[in-house]
Amino acid sequence: MKDLSFINDIKSMAVIGTSAKRNFFFLKNHQESFKGSLYAINPTVKEIPDFPKENIYKSIKEVPGKVDFAFITVPAKQVLPVIDECVEKGVKLVSIFTAEFSDAGTKEGIELEKELLTRADNKIRILGPNGMGLFYPKLGIAWRGFFPNTPGNIGLIAQSGGMCNIAIYTSMELGFNFSKVFSFGNGADLDFVDLLYFLSNDPETKVILLYIEGIKDNRFDALKEVLSQNKKPIVALKGGVSETGSKAVRTHTASISGNNKIWSALFKQYNIIEVDSLEQLLYTAQIIDFYGVNEFKNVAVFSISGGYGVVLVDLIEKYGMNVPPFSNEIQLKLDEKFFINGTSSNNPLDVAAQMFHSHTLVEIVDTALSDKKIDTLIMDMPSWYFDPKYYITRDTNFNENIEKVFKLGLKRYKPLFPIIQEAHCPEVSIRIARKLNQNKIAIYRNPLDFIPLLPKITIYKRKSLSK
Amino acid sequence: MKDLSFINDIKSMAVIGTSAKRNFFFLKNHQESFKGSLYAINPTVKEIPDFPKENIYKSIKEVPGKVDFAFITVPAKQVLPVIDECVEKGVKLVSIFTAEFSDAGTKEGIELEKELLTRADNKIRILGPNGMGLFYPKLGIAWRGFFPNTPGNIGLIAQSGGMCNIAIYTSMELGFNFSKVFSFGNGADLDFVDLLYFLSNDPETKVILLYIEGIKDNRFDALKEVLSQNKKPIVALKGGVSETGSKAVRTHTASISGNNKIWSALFKQYNIIEVDSLEQLLYTAQIIDFYGVNEFKNVAVFSISGGYGVVLVDLIEKYGMNVPPFSNEIQLKLDEKFFINGTSSNNPLDVAAQMFHSHTLVEIVDTALSDKKIDTLIMDMPSWYFDPKYYITRDTNFNENIEKVFKLGLKRYKPLFPIIQEAHCPEVSIRIARKLNQNKIAIYRNPLDFIPLLPKITIYKRKSLSK
Numbered sequence: 001m002k003d004l005s006f007i008n009d010i011k012s013m014a015v016i017g018t019s020a021k022r023n024f025f026f027l028k029n030h031q032e033s034f035k036g037s038l039y040a041i042n043p044t045v046k047e048i049p050d051f052p053k054e055n056i057y058k059s060i061k062e063v064p065g066k067v068d069f070a071f072i073t074v075p076a077k078q079v080l081p082v083i084d085e086c087v088e089k090g091v092k093l094v095s096i097f098t099a100e101f102s103d104a105g106t107k108e109g110i111e112l113e114k115e116l117l118t119r120a121d122n123k124i125r126i127l128g129p130n131g132m133g134l135f136y137p138k139l140g141i142a143w144r145g146f147f148p149n150t151p152g153n154i155g156l157i158a159q160s161g162g163m164c165n166i167a168i169y170t171s172m173e174l175g176f177n178f179s180k181v182f183s184f185g186n187g188a189d190l191d192f193v194d195l196l197y198f199l200s201n202d203p204e205t206k207v208i209l210l211y212i213e214g215i216k217d218n219r220f221d222a223l224k225e226v227l228s229q230n231k232k233p234i235v236a237l238k239g240g241v242s243e244t245g246s247k248a249v250r251t252h253t254a255s256i257s258g259n260n261k262i263w264s265a266l267f268k269q270y271n272i273i274e275v276d277s278l279e280q281l282l283y284t285a286q287i288i289d290f291y292g293v294n295e296f297k298n299v300a301v302f303s304i305s306g307g308y309g310v311v312l313v314d315l316i317e318k319y320g321m322n323v324p325p326f327s328n329e330i331q332l333k334l335d336e337k338f339f340i341n342g343t344s345s346n347n348p349l350d351v352a353a354q355m356f357h358s359h360t361l362v363e364i365v366d367t368a369l370s371d372k373k374i375d376t377l378i379m380d381m382p383s384w385y386f387d388p389k390y391y392i393t394r395d396t397n398f399n400e401n402i403e404k405v406f407k408l409g410l411k412r413y414k415p416l417f418p419i420i421q422e423a424h425c426p427e428v429s430i431r432i433a434r435k436l437n438q439n440k441i442a443i444y445r446n447p448l449d450f451i452p453l454l455p456k457i458t459i460y461k462r463k464s465l466s467k
Numbered sequence: 468m469k470d471l472s473f474i475n476d477i478k479s480m481a482v483i484g485t486s487a488k489r490n491f492f493f494l495k496n497h498q499e500s501f502k503g504s505l506y507a508i509n510p511t512v513k514e515i516p517d518f519p520k521e522n523i524y525k526s527i528k529e530v531p532g533k534v535d536f537a538f539i540t541v542p543a544k545q546v547l548p549v550i551d552e553c554v555e556k557g558v559k560l561v562s563i564f565t566a567e568f569s570d571a572g573t574k575e576g577i578e579l580e581k582e583l584l585t586r587a588d589n590k591i592r593i594l595g596p597n598g599m600g601l602f603y604p605k606l607g608i609a610w611r612g613f614f615p616n617t618p619g620n621i622g623l624i625a626q627s628g629g630m631c632n633i634a635i636y637t638s639m640e641l642g643f644n645f646s647k648v649f650s651f652g653n654g655a656d657l658d659f660v661d662l663l664y665f666l667s668n669d670p671e672t673k674v675i676l677l678y679i680e681g682i683k684d685n686r687f688d689a690l691k692e693v694l695s696q697n698k699k700p701i702v703a704l705k706g707g708v709s710e711t712g713s714k715a716v717r718t719h720t721a722s723i724s725g726n727n728k729i730w731s732a733l734f735k736q737y738n739i740i741e742v743d744s745l746e747q748l749l750y751t752a753q754i755i756d757f758y759g760v761n762e763f764k765n766v767a768v769f770s771i772s773g774g775y776g777v778v779l780v781d782l783i784e785k786y787g788m789n790v791p792p793f794s795n796e797i798q799l800k801l802d803e804k805f806f807i808n809g810t811s812s813n814n815p816l817d818v819a820a821q822m823f824h825s826h827t828l829v830e831i832v833d834t835a836l837s838d839k840k841i842d843t844l845i846m847d848m849p850s851w852y853f854d855p856k857y858y859i860t861r862d863t864n865f866n867e868n869i870e871k872v873f874k875l876g877l878k879r880y881k882p883l884f885p886i887i888q889e890a891h892c893p894e895v896s897i898r899i900a901r902k903l904n905q906n907k908i909a910i911y912r913n914p915l916d917f918i919p920l921l922p923k924i925t926i927y928k929r930k931s932l933s934k
Contacts, residue, residue, distance in 0.1 A: 162772020169890035239777040242784030248777045279913045305629020310706040310715045317709030342566045423636035426897045
């Protein structure tokens with residue numbers, strides 16, 4: 001396996017081929033965030049707005065100090081000489097954004113990619129061609145502007161740069177952070193297996209997300225070897241599981257999507273959590289990042305509307321979890337806390353008209369969570385209730401108390417999932433979700449966004465324990 | 468069957484039992500919107516802030532003119548004399564908000580409800596007790612403040628007022644409108660079957676939404692009779708399909724949820740679209756309201772990120788639809804419009820780096836939709852692309868052109884579904900969704916919000932055609 005541990009130590013980088021035509025796009029993005037020495041390489045550019053002139057060079061060979069990493073964005077036919085220079089300079093890793101290699105599907109492109117590997121000769125590691133390369137917030141390596149600068153524990157590997165962009169920007173709102181993201185494009189040198197091996201052993205990465213379109217047939221054994229050693233949770237989205245999807249994968253990345261039965265069996269064998277969409281991939285990452293790997297078996301439900309609570313129960317049981325009666329002792333305590341007609345102190349809890357006695361809601365949820373039998377609590381709270389003009393009775397501490405309710409999961413070390421229905425106040429939902437996600441409380445607007453994911457995490461937990 | 472056609476002609480209403488304790492909540496809500504004569508009835512109240520003194524009466528009997536409808540919110544033990552007075556006055560319909568009738572599960576409550584029916588003696592129709600009654604935007608009958616005042620074609624029946632509140636407020640953001648909403652609570656007089664009969668024959672209602680917890684066993688034949696006559700699309704959410712959910716229904720509304728196999732068979736027999744959540748119920752209403760009842764068989768996919776496009780294709784085919792090749796003639800036209808490397812002019816269309824040549828996107832989508840084979844188009848567009856600071860190349864008409872793209876479905880009479888991934892700019896998604904939903908273009912943020920609903924509508928269409 002290829003050793004990539006040097007990545008954690010990158011101190012200097014160059015953007016090769018930066019040009020005025022794209023407003024020095026990739027250089028400027030890195031200038032915003034990169035914490036080491038940054039060089040701009042272009043044989044004809046002498047000045048770049050707001051960039052130190054002394055860091056502009058005609059060739060990477062002219063840079064006085066070391067260069068650990070280079071982002072290459074020169075036209076395809078100039079890539080080979082650039083690689084020669086990078087090898088000569090002792091660059092450890094390059095990321096080739098340039099396309100028109102094997103991705104073009106032409107004989108010339110395929111030949112060019114082969115020649116690239118020959119020239120690199122294992123002296124330099126390559127991400128790409130036709131990929132965005134590396135996002136590494138700790139060091140500020142970021143191919144796009146406005147990427148987050150907080151390092152986290154989640155790693156992501158995908159061929160597609162577009163998928164990585166959506167994932168990275170979405171993480172900012174969901175409140176989790178990435179350790180490293182790799183968009184490896186054609187995977188000429190570093191492929192899916194190499195990068196998985198790296199993240200699986202990377203001390204900065206605790207959970208691994210994958211978007212897989214396919215791998216070369218001769219890499220399957222290596223993949224199994226990496227997976228058999230892996231000890232971290234892996235969440236995978238397989239692209240091309242349908243017939244047309246599989247054809248589209250061949251157009252998109254020229255990789256063999258392969259027989260999907262083989263992939264399903266592999267995911268099962270190596271206890272990989274499989275999801276159906278990019279949104280599910282990110283929500284699963286959020287849940288594991290905030291709460292660790294949990295068993296979600298017995299669920300308490302708390303609802304403002306009895307009807308909505310009933311539907312929640314149906315969904316929870318549809319996805320294989322239970323909404324059991326509370327323990328006797330807990331039930332007696334709960335009974336005492338309900339004092340308004342039309343409420344129900346059983347599981348599912350239905351607070352109905354008692355909702356604007358919000359101090360009692362804090363006690364009710366805390367008591368429910370204190371039941372040893374209960375693994376998690378799911379509750380609904382429509383967005384408009386956060387606006388006093390919708391109160392039926394006066395309850396000046398409503399917002400404050402509901403925030404206390406939302407935080408009770410952290411106190412009891414049990415995931416508590418609030419559903420804030422957007423209704424006609426989506427901005428309120430966003431404001432509250434943003435605030436609480438930053439507090440590591442996962443908020444959803446639609447129960448189907450997260451309920452189907454919980455049993456997947458449970459199965460992972462059980463299988464990893466039984467190992 | 469009970470004749471409720473007089474509802475469309477309500478000209479006057481009274482709120483009986485309005486009190487300072489709740490800040491005249493229900494009176495004030497109706498005052499905001501009701502278009503006829505509104506009276507406040509309370510034996511001890513002489514003045515109500517900002518309410519005409521001459522419309523306050525001690526008893527409904529004292530109101531000089533006719534009263535068609537009364538909203539009753541007096542304590543349970545005062546309901547019977549109030550009903551006597553309403554009958555005497557010739558009120559046609561009352562909505563009883565008061566609880567503690569059969570919903571309490573006590574002998575007294577059950578007796579009280581029986582006595583209520585005896586006193587009403589079919590001379591007056593009753594919604595409730597323990598329900599919110601009627602929302603009728605055309606006349607401004609609205610139990611809550613800030614309800615929308617635009618009449619539409621969608622009817623909704625639910626026992627639960629909470630479900631109705633979420634549905635009504637959500638409709639404002641989704642851009643569809645209700646004809647009438649009924650929250651019938653205990654359904655002592657008017658029950659689920661009566662109201663379905665009414666909406667099924669109501670000229671103002673084109674689509675019927677149901678949230679059903681259950682009905683009395685002796686009403687099943689009447690329900691079948693109504694369904695066998697019905698010619699409108701019905702979308703149903705059955706609460707209590709799980710074991711615990713079914714128990715919760717008994718607590719919540721004291722109705723018999725019944726054997727779910729019977730309900731499933733009924734939905735199948737009468738071509739009722741069944742959904743799993745309130746969100747799905749409302750999204751289905753939105754799709755049918757905007758586009759009518761369509762067959763979604765052959766889907767064109769248009770993506771900015773090839774990877775996201777592949778996942779969309781997988782989801783579309785998972786839910787039984789196809790992403791077929793374009794017709795030869797259309798394919799030739801499309802081929803001409805793609806000029807940047809790394810794009811794909813086949814279905815799924817992958818515009819990749821061509822996205823900031825946005826005038827070509829208008830031509831591409833229009834050409835794809837012109838294919839006779841294609842029923843609908845699903846596209847993705849991450850939120851941040853609407854902000855020029857994220858553009859890689861200059862494209863000053865991007866926003867304008869993308870809006871043109873979104874509207875091409877209306878031009879071609881084929882549903883076009885944009886997915887705007889929120890990522891880190893959820894406010895942008897909301898702004899665009901709000902604007903386009905008002906233009907009757909359904910926008911989603913997550914493909915799983917709507918893709919699973921399309922085959923349900925297709926099945927409805929096919930079965931209704933084959934009748």
